[in-house]
Amino acid sequence: MKKNYRGICLIGAGRAGMIHARNFQRSVPGFRIVSVADPVEEAAASACRELEIEKYYLDYKQALEDEETDAVVIVSPTKYHCEIAVCAAKHRKDILLEKPMAMNARECVQIMEAVKDSGVKLQIGFMRRFDESFQAAKKAVEAGEIGSVVLVKSLTRGPSTPRPWMYDIKKSNGPLAEVNSHDIDSLRWFSGSEFEHVYAIAGNYRCHEAQKEFPDFYDNVVLNGKFKNGVLASIDGAQGVGYGYDARVEILGTDGVIYLGTSNENNMICANRSGNQVRQFIKSWKNLFEDAYLKEDLHFAECVLEDKTPCVTGVDGLMAVKIVQAGNLSIAEKRIVRLED
Template identity: 60%
Template sequence: MIKDRVNICLIGAGRAGMIHGRNFASRVPGACIISVCDPSEEACAAAAGELGITDTFTDYREALKDERVDAVVVVTPTAYHRDIVIAAAKAGKHILCEKPMAMNAQECEEMIQAAEENHVKLQVGFMRRFDASFVRAKELLDSGAVGDLVLVKSLTRGPSIPKPWMYDIHKSNGPLAEVNSHDIDTMRWFSGSEFQTVYALAGNYHCGDARQDFPDFYDNVILNARFANGVLGCLDGAQGVRYGYDARVEILGTKGSIMLGDLQDKTTVVYTMDGGKTADVVQSWMHLFREAYLNEDISFVKAVREDGPVLVTGRDGLMAVRVVNAGNQSIVTGNVVEL
């Protein structure tokens, strides 16, 4: 039996949260956002005004008491994911949890267990799996279009300087989690295998304010990997690059390669008489993956309405967090880390 409508509570009204909020307000069939929760009363009021709703909460525990709510979208700092997701599961709410899933593997396992025990859906927010170009690349790869897979290289570089709370690696897990969780999941998805070994190098090149109090903080990272099936992986991540939002993937096979992504935003290029050349550059992940977020939200609601499987599971989130933790360990120790 298909459920007529899924009532959504948004927990976390920041930039990413509002992407989901806008989708559920008007663009997701069979869904309706009925409440928003954020510790900031100002953020709640702004979100409610934009989304056209009246019910706001500053405490997620109070929001979960609303029996009208069928599902929650958790878009808070990572350190709070475990407690919110477990509470939501116990309240019988289906869950879409943004990446990174949690701080460590144990927290992920507890979240998965809570969802299973309370018979609710748990989907993790790796929206690149819903991007049309990424889906097409996966189809081509699986069809053998480039032969046997050899290497997956994934790059994500963000333009903005990290928020101050992200400087503490123990609270944020660093750029490997905040920025490059998507790359880790992409590499795992395309390889069709699990990370077996990782070796990572990192440094702080842009964030001078963090060097004294947070000497372990890094804003650039390279992670090389081998998968259990022998495929090689390479991750290139950065924050604070300023030149634009850069997300690209190269898939190398024995008979060819597949390229994904382009820093140039539009095809319009300007040539000037002094020999100059300019073009528009992608400035934000919110713009680049706008439709992927929508497809992700549609897929989640479809799974809830039809009682079907989610396409990105808690285990997918767990495996990415394991790689983040292993990569951070490798950065600190200088060693290859086996998973």
């Protein structure tokens, strides 16, 4: 019997993976999660129970052999992205690939070539582009409401400390990749240009247990640079800040400024006899960009069903990875790094 839906395999059953899975299972018409692939059986089985499906794999390759799988959502650790995405493309599965796209530019190109050869869709998971306020800001910039863009600043600070595997920069590419990939993409998007050069400085201020074995690890980073069209750039990233999840953007123009992002969990303010005011800070990225994730998944579905090109492509993923590499090189060698054309 011919099925009336597109079957998706979730590859990587962590927090971000489950956000996508819930969306496709409940809120994306014409699509259904048919299986989960994760090498940790407990995670795979737990995801299946929540999604009310039965099929899971400990090896993603077996999932790709499943005829019920038409597309994959890849949310594995970054070091596996290239291997999994290339294999998925060869099996002619459409691909929604979470950021960072891959570990280096060479791997990004491998993915893009495999996708081109197979003719499948590839969308990179820069969900902030689908956030309502970000889209409104993009329209305002394009309409010239703040004149010409002069400077784009973006920050992302996460409340939780890094997982131990992230301490090895060679395996994780550090916070510039894991935390600030979204900031890099936002700067490219709002500036309408590509980076000309970057200079980054960083340090480890909170993860003291990592200092002996991984002296190069940093949990705080500042990356400044300039785009080819003259727009200035600034990124502020941090892990383990404790106070909450903080993501904000400022776009300064010749005739005005745009502020994006909120730190408030809700609009409630509590005041008491002490004279102090209390406002709840946002605790998780899952709350702040919940709607953006859904719109991102709906866009992927539309592109698959209507044979459209995703608005966030492999080129966007590749350019973000190039900036991560350049930033890490700048930190290591304490110098300005120019981007290759």
